[in-house]
Structures are given as C-alpha cells and as structure tokens.
Amino acid sequence: MRKQFLVRLLAVLLGFTLIASACGDDDGGDAGDDTSGDDGGSDDGGDDGDDGGDDGDDGDDGDSEDTVDVTQGGSLLDTILDRGNLVCGVGGNAVAFSETQADGSITGFDADYCRAVAAAILGDATALEFVPLTASERFTALASGDVDVLFRNTTWTQSRDTTLGGDFGPTTYYDGQQLMGRVADGFSAASSVSDVDGAVVCTNAGTTTEKNIAEAATLEGANFGGITLQTFEDFNQVTDAFIAGTCDIITTDGSGLVGRRAVNDMFDDWAIFPATPISKEPLGPMYRQNDSVFADVVDWTVYASIILDELGITSANAQAFVDGYEAGVSDPQVGRLLGIDEGELQSSMGLPADAFFQMVLQVGNYDEIFTNNLVPVGLERAGSANAGWQAGGQIYAPPAR
Amino acid sequence: MAQVGALILVLGALGFLVSQAGDNLRARSIPTGFDFIEQPPGIQVGEGIQTRDFETGGRALWVGMVNTLRIASAGIVAATVLGVIVGLARLSHNWIVQKVSSVFVETLRNIPLLVQIIFIFTVFTTLGNVSLDSGPIHGWLHISNKGLSVPRVFGLNGSFQWLAFMAIGALVARWAHHHQVRKQEETGQLGYPIVAAGGVLSVFGIVGWFAHPVMGFLGPVFGLIADALDGLPEETLQLILAVLSIVVAILWIRRFLKSMSSGGGRAKLTDDDWFRMIFAFAGSVLVAFAVLVVWPGLSSWLLNSGRDFFQLLDDRFGSGNGGRPFDGKRPDIVKPGNFANYGPAGLTLTPFFAAVFFGVVLYTAAFIGEIVRGGILAVPKGQTEAASAIGLKRSQALRHIILPQAFRIVLPPLGNQYLNLTKNTSLAIAVGYADVVQVGQTIYNQTGRTLPVMAIWMLFYLACSLTISVVVNFFNVRLKLVER
C-alpha cells in the first residue's frame, strides 16, 4: 500500500517536471518560430492581414536579434508590398472623415489619406482594406497588428505617443473640442461651458474628449454644480441619444460636431460653442513605433500632399506637369516629387519613383482632399489653422530634396 | 484531487501566458503595471456611488463594480420572482394565463439578450422630455427619455437599531412558528405557523419603530470590541492566526481520520485520503508561514480594518440614532441650469440602467420560468395523487407536497441562471451603462493598461460567480433529501 502511494507521488512529481520542461521547450520553440517566420517572410506575407499582426509580434519578441531584423528590411513596408494591400484603421462613422456608404465603401478625409498611402506604396489607391474601429478599439487594434496604420480622428497627445507603443505622423487636421446644444434650450455660438450646468453631456468612450470635458467641468469651480458625463461606444449612439433628448449636450472634436449638424440638417437648431475650443486636438496618422521605414513612408505621403498643394499640382493637372516637364527649365522640386527624373528620393525610401505622382493622380493633394470631403459639410480652410503656412495657417511641410 | 491538479495546471499555464504577454508588451514599451489603480484617472462615469473627481483609478473601477453588483443583485431577485410567477402561470388551468405566459417565454427566450437591451433602450429614447410637470402620474411616477423615477424608501440613522430590534423579533417569530408546528403535529389540529410568525414580526416592527433606541446599548458594546482590537499588539494576532491555522488543520485531520475508521479497526486510507491530509496540513503551514514571515502587514491590516469596522458599528448603533428608522420620498424634478432632470429625492433608473436591468430580468425570467415548470412537472404524479388521497386541497398539495420537492430539483439550474445573469450584465457596454466593463475599458483606453484591467475584470467576475455558487451550493446541500 505504502509503496504504491510513493510510486504514484513520484509519478506525479515527474509529470510536473515534464510539464515544466515542456513549457521551457515552448519558449525555445517560439524563438525558433520567430526566426523562421522572419526568414520566410515572403511566404507569410502572401496571406491576409493577420500576418501583419504576426510580423508585428515577431518584431518584438526577442531583443537583440530583432533590431538587426528591422535594419535588414523587417519593416512593415515589406509586409505590405508582399501582401499587396494596406490595412487601414478608420472610424467608419465620422462624418466627412470616414463615413461608411450604403455600398460598404468608406469615404472621407481620413479614408482619402489611407488611399494616398496605398497609392504611394502600391501604386493603387484601391489596394486597401478599411477596418472600422471605435475610439476605444483603435489602439489595441494598432498594437496587435490588426491594422497597419490608423487614420481615425486620432489626437496626438503626450501619453498616447509615449505609452501606447505607437508613434504619430504629421498632423493632417488641426481641431479643437467644442460642445453642441439645442437652440431651443437657449444655446448659441456665444454660449460657454458654464452654461451646461446640470446637463447630461454625452460623448464616445476612449477619447481625449471625455477627459477634456471632465477637466473643464472641474475647472468651472464651485458655482458650477457639475455635469453627468455619459459615454457610448460609438459616436452614432451619441448623436442618436442627443436627437432623442436623452443627452442634453454632446461634445467631441469641432469638426465632428459641424459634420453631424450638417448631415442632420440642423443648422438653425443646434448651436456649437464655445467659439474658442476647450482643447487642442491635432489629428493625424498613428503607426507602431520602432519602424522608421514605414513611419517615413506615411509621414512623407502626408508631406508630399502638402507640398503638391503648395506647388499647385492637382489630380487634374499632374499629368500635364509631367508631360510639360523640361529639365533645367521647370521647377526641379516638381521633378523630384513626381519622380520624373530618377525619383531617387522616393526609391531610397523603398517606394516606386512615381509614388507621389500616383498619389496625387488617384487621390489628390492636401487641398483637394480637404475640399472634396470637408468643405461640403461646412468646414473651411481659409482663416483656420488648416490653411497653408503662406496663408497664415499651420499646414507646413519640410522641403522635398 | 484531480480538480486541484487541474487548477494548478491551469494557473501555471495562465501564469506562463501572462509573463509571456508581459515580455512582449515591455518589448513594445507598452506599460503593464497596476499603478493606474493609485493614480487619478481624470474621467467621469455616467452613474454610481461617485461619478466625478475620482482620487484614484481603483475608486473609479470600484464604482463600476458596485454598478455591476447593483444590477446583478436586483436582477436576481426580480428575475426569480417573475420567473416563478411565469412558471406557475404556464401550468395554470386558465387558458389565457397559460397562453400569455407561453408567449412571454417563447418570445423572450428566443431573442438575443443584446437585441432586447438595445430595444428597451431605444424605447426609452423615444419617450418625451422631462419637464417640471412631467407624468404620467406627477410626483409619483415619471417616465421620460431621461429614465424612470418612482418614490423611494430609505433607511435613516435609526434603521440600524431598528434592525437589531427586528433580529430579536425574528428569534421570537421563529419560536412562535415552531410552537404552532408542534401543536399541529401533537394535536392534529391545523395551526397557523406562518400567521403567528408574521404577526410577531409585525408587532415587533411597529413597537420597534418607537422603541428601537433601547438597542442603543449595542453601540458601546461594539465600541469595547474596537478598543480591545486597538489594544491588541499585532504580534499577538500573528501568533494567534498562525496557531489557529495549524490547529484547525490538525483538528480537521483528526476528524477525518475518525470518520474513516470504521468500527474499532485501523483506518483504511486510499491515496486520495493521504493526499487530502497532506494538502490540509501543508496548506495550514503555508498559511502560518505567510502570516508570520511573508506578509506580516496582513495582521496589522486585519487589526486596523477590524477596529474601523467595529467603530463604524459603534457609530451606527450607538445613542444619538434615536430618530425615525425609515423615510420615504416622492420623486422630484429639478432644473439647476438650463436642463430639467430628476432630482435626488426619488428612486431613478436611468435609461441605461433600465435597459440593462429589464433586459436581463425579462430574459432570465423566461428561462427561470421554464426551470420552475420543469421542476414541478418532474415531481412524480403519484405525489399529487397521494396528496389528494389523504384529503389535501390542490393548493395545500402544491404548498406542502409539490413545491418543496420541486425546489430541490430547481435549485441547481436556478444557480446557473444566476451566474448567467451576472455575466450577462456585461452587455451593459452596448448602451453605455457604467458597469465594471465599461469603466474598465475607459480606464485602459486612457492609460493603455489593457491586460491589468482585464485581469481585474476576470478576478471580479470570478469572485461574483464563486460567491453565487457557494450560496447556491449551501442551500443545495441543506435541502438534499436525507437518504435512508
């Protein structure tokens, strides 16, 4: 009896050691998998978006090995080239920025910048998969590799830049948070935060917006009774609840409010205030950190759209610029940017020489993207921070040389 | 034993995964710590025991947990009551009652809960605005796109003394109940146990309304305990705890050995039994070790919180709580600034709370109804026939013969429904109700601490589920038929 018991005890202990060592093996096995995954990158890359995720994982598992990998061309750029499309995280419900149309396509300012990046990398603005993300899903989706890049009304903040494992590209739209109330409740463009005392204020969760309004309410001081802040996952729910009266006030980036007011045709019934926004919301692209090859591609796509605007090159006249180009006579900036000469600026960053020509041809320059998407809902460039730098705005790009 | 092994394995695997994930996150310089619990979160939550100016993220999460518990516990009570009614109605001989309840069950059971919650929420948003003369019954019942507001009954300072008074009442009522039952058994005459117990309770309730300050002596008693705890050095408590843990284990092993030894001979023990005893002893030594060496702060924490707790009781029960134990208030509507809204007087269910609450209650009630019906049908028909043979009326047979047996059958699946209900409240996020998931998600969105928040969620739901299981099991064991 006793003996049998001891034998079993031993067996159990042995079992545990086995399992423990098996775990150790797993560890080693993982490392092995990683390297093989990186080596056979081209095989993997042929698959779908999930591989992008795996590659992202691989890039971070080990320490020293992987740094080498990046310089050897382990960039997301290669994965995208292999895969043949760009996976772009957008809002999906953001009026004029990324709106899902009845046929399933997605249009808007952010969506056009996704197209611009796809056109620059792959020469095809439609080689693109949109992934609609709520504000609270977006950073997880980016970090896990479900999307290559975010163009999702995302505000550049210190904490997001430094703690979420991502980096920000150049700001594409300078925004600021505002509030919207009903004219019937006594609101006008001249109202201020102090007028929303006692209100049910709604916004979407996981945004800078919800922190800003909480702070602004606290700053109103003792005479201000406070607000009830109700958050929803999706900004459509926020707007619906505002229309229903469950929310007294809604708040988000000013551009979003203008867009919502426009599509609901409530110009005379809904008032946006205060005139000076309660926060700074520079919106721009976000990508995973430690991949400067891909980061450069996104950054310079945005810059190129701005420089092309400065040069007056549009989707309509880009071909004419190329055709009429005469070395030594025409502006050499045009030649460099459109890749008419060797286009080595583009090739040395891993793009086709005509990357930005394709971009402007298929999508347009900054002003076109702005005018096509944002002007229809009533957002103007002139006089705003989004005017070009020569016109007193903030839109500025380093020189292409 | 197998369970313990499996548990260790699962925990080990989890630990491995977590450490692996931690490495990956660190490699991406994504922060993983729990420091957000200590830092101000800078957010507001929609509703709860506190909604703004949180000092720590932990507090905000706690508000979310309380919101979850609130909806789960109220939901369990309401779903049980409704479910039992529906289940009985489905067995009714009345055609209309039976059909209505069947339709109720078949509809609600077959529509996904998420759809129901969103539907109820949408219905609320189609209602009118609140105004200073809102209805439908102004001052009693207000329904609008801001929710539902009804009169509220709440305890005042005196309620603690009153409850203490009622505890004595409950003892007396129990005695009265027993007395009546005994009389009934001895003389064969129909007694009135329920009526007697109820009567005693109501008398105590009414007398206690005025006389509850006599219980004021409890305050100083609790105060004495608090002082005693305050005076106890923590080393003493450490020793007491350590010794206690080992003594308990030894006592348990002794009892176990005794129960195993049949007759006078030596106990026959299987491996399993040996394992049990070794585990019990090793566990107690571990606990003692933890208390003495690893975590000496535990005993001072225990002492402090014990002292605070009894001091609180001292405050609550002591003199100076002589006022009315309870009060009620009718709902009011206030308009501090531009907006009319429900004031704090009434009991207000926001549309968010109401959607989740009614959603889980109706949905779960449909299932509970079926369980109750099945439980009653599962009682052998012979029982009903025997009951009528000895001359019991249908209602008597139901109450004394059928329901007690059905209850035993129903309890385990009922417990399952309670677990489901609690977990289903996490659908709250669909309509923006500030439950633990919604608040947690907001926090990890602002701090990037996804995994730590998820770990807290899991522990929280695990604790809820285990608590429900333990309670249900307790009744289950107590109600088990004693087999002869």
Ligand SMILES: N[C@@H](CCC(=O)N[C@@H](CS)C(=O)NCC(=O)O)C(=O)O
């Ligand atoms: N800029 C803010 C807010 C972004 C945001 O969520 N904006 C709303 C309104 S403009 C939106 O994009 N909603 C679109 C959607 O929910 O799909 C942030 O980065 O946190």
